[in-house]
Amino acid sequence: MKHDNRDGAGIERHLHDPVKDRLIPLQPLDLARVHSVDDLVRAMAKTAFTGRQLGEAADVLEAMARDKDCFVVMTLAGAMTVAKQGLIVTELIDRGIVNAIVSTGALMAHGLVEATGRAHFRHNPEMSDEELYKAGYNRVYDTLEPETNLDDVERVVFGVLEKWNEDEVLCSYKLNRAIGAYLAKTAKDQRGILKSAYEKNVPVFVPAFTDSELGLDVALTNREREKNGKPKLRFDPFEDLEYFAETLLKQKRLGIFTIGGGVPRNWSQQFGPFIELRHRRGGEDVPLKRYHYGLRICPEPVYWGGLSGSPYSEAVSWGKFVPPAEGGKFGEVFVDATVGLPLIVAAVLERLDKDKAASINGKKEKKLIARK
Numbered sequence: 001m002k003h004d005n006r007d008g009a010g011i012e013r014h015l016h017d018p019v020k021d022r023l024i025p026l027q028p029l030d031l032a033r034v035h036s037v038d039d040l041v042r043a044m045a046k047t048a049f050t051g052r053q054l055g056e057a058a059d060v061l062e063a064m065a066r067d068k069d070c071f072v073v074m075t076l077a078g079a080m081t082v083a084k085q086g087l088i089v090t091e092l093i094d095r096g097i098v099n100a101i102v103s104t105g106a107l108m109a110h111g112l113v114e115a116t117g118r119a120h121f122r123h124n125p126e127m128s129d130e131e132l133y134k135a136g137y138n139r140v141y142d143t144l145e146p147e148t149n150l151d152d153v154e155r156v157v158f159g160v161l162e163k164w165n166e167d168e169v170l171c172s173y174k175l176n177r178a179i180g181a182y183l184a185k186t187a188k189d190q191r192g193i194l195k196s197a198y199e200k201n202v203p204v205f206v207p208a209f210t211d212s213e214l215g216l217d218v219a220l221t222n223r224e225r226e227k228n229g230k231p232k233l234r235f236d237p238f239e240d241l242e243y244f245a246e247t248l249l250k251q252k253r254l255g256i257f258t259i260g261g262g263v264p265r266n267w268s269q270q271f272g273p274f275i276e277l278r279h280r281r282g283g284e285d286v287p288l289k290r291y292h293y294g295l296r297i298c299p300e301p302v303y304w305g306g307l308s309g310s311p312y313s314e315a316v317s318w319g320k321f322v323p324p325a326e327g328g329k330f331g332e333v334f335v336d337a338t339v340g341l342p343l344i345v346a347a348v349l350e351r352l353d354k355d356k357a358a359s360i361n362g363k364k365e366k367k368l369i370a371r372k
Helices: 037-045 049-066 086-094 105-115 129-135 146-162 172-187 191-198 213-228 235-251 262-269 271-280 311-316 336-372
Strands: 070-076 102-105 137-140 141-148 252-257 293-297 328-332
Touching: 037 049, 037 336, 049 070, 049 172, 049 293, 049 328, 049 336, 070 086, 070 235, 070 262, 086 105, 086 191, 086 336, 102 105, 102 235, 102 262, 105 191, 105 213, 129 137, 137 146, 141 146, 141 311, 146 213, 146 293, 172 191, 172 213, 172 235, 235 252, 235 271, 252 262, 252 336, 262 271, 293 311
Parallel strands: 070 102, 070 252, 252 293, 293 328
Antiparallel strands: 137 141
């Protein structure tokens, strides 16, 4: 049969061969060939839609993890510790994959609950929010944070601040480090973000500090100090900004791994413009640096106009990221982080563990050969 390659408007079409055009073919996801999380994620990368996004995101995280010159900043927003994702972040710190954390204060406070051995609970929908309030149960979607947990957090923070040198100005990374040191001594059998961050020398920044239980606890501590005739502890958020910038300026390459968006993402990404402004307006001789890698998990659509949903391509225009044409490597997954984060991280850890096992086995074989 003869084919007429003109469309209805009479425009001639030149039908290409996708193989000659070197297009990448999709592959059916064959569960019979899936034997691990990594197998599944690799197979998803060869499919479409969010599955492909998730698979490609794992490749970006793997690239960051394997790049020994890359300093990775992880930003956290949303109720990730209440949603029991805290140990995933802890594992990334313990493995040396994440080198700095920028978070909401609420996320760190709820993580502190977990790190001191206390629990969060499922919400029983038969209880109304009015009943929950009277019972002291704070609801986060389908999960409960008992008010007694937050009272325990306050006692930890108060204990740390009671020993604080009043001549030393407070900022979030210093306080989080001190809390981590406290946990390393008092909660040795528990795992948690701040404890691991202290042990691995990973700074934890909370830019919107007063918007959190931790901030309220510092405010209450200062009110108590004032009652007792003691000077208030001073808090300076610009110490966080300067230390963050100083830390990143020392690195060869930068990566950012974002969960959600909000203040943690924006504050971290402002590093590039901050350095540029210091150079352009302040006349400082500082190297212009931007993030080479970017990976974010967030379901917010771009058309809402907020930073949580803005793509990395937009951030390139602000001087925050190295464009792909110059070597930038990015992944964006529009899915609930409680689904995407475990799959991506588990797959990458499997890949790294396989390499480690292969390396160990290779060394053993070389020793056996040498003995023979």
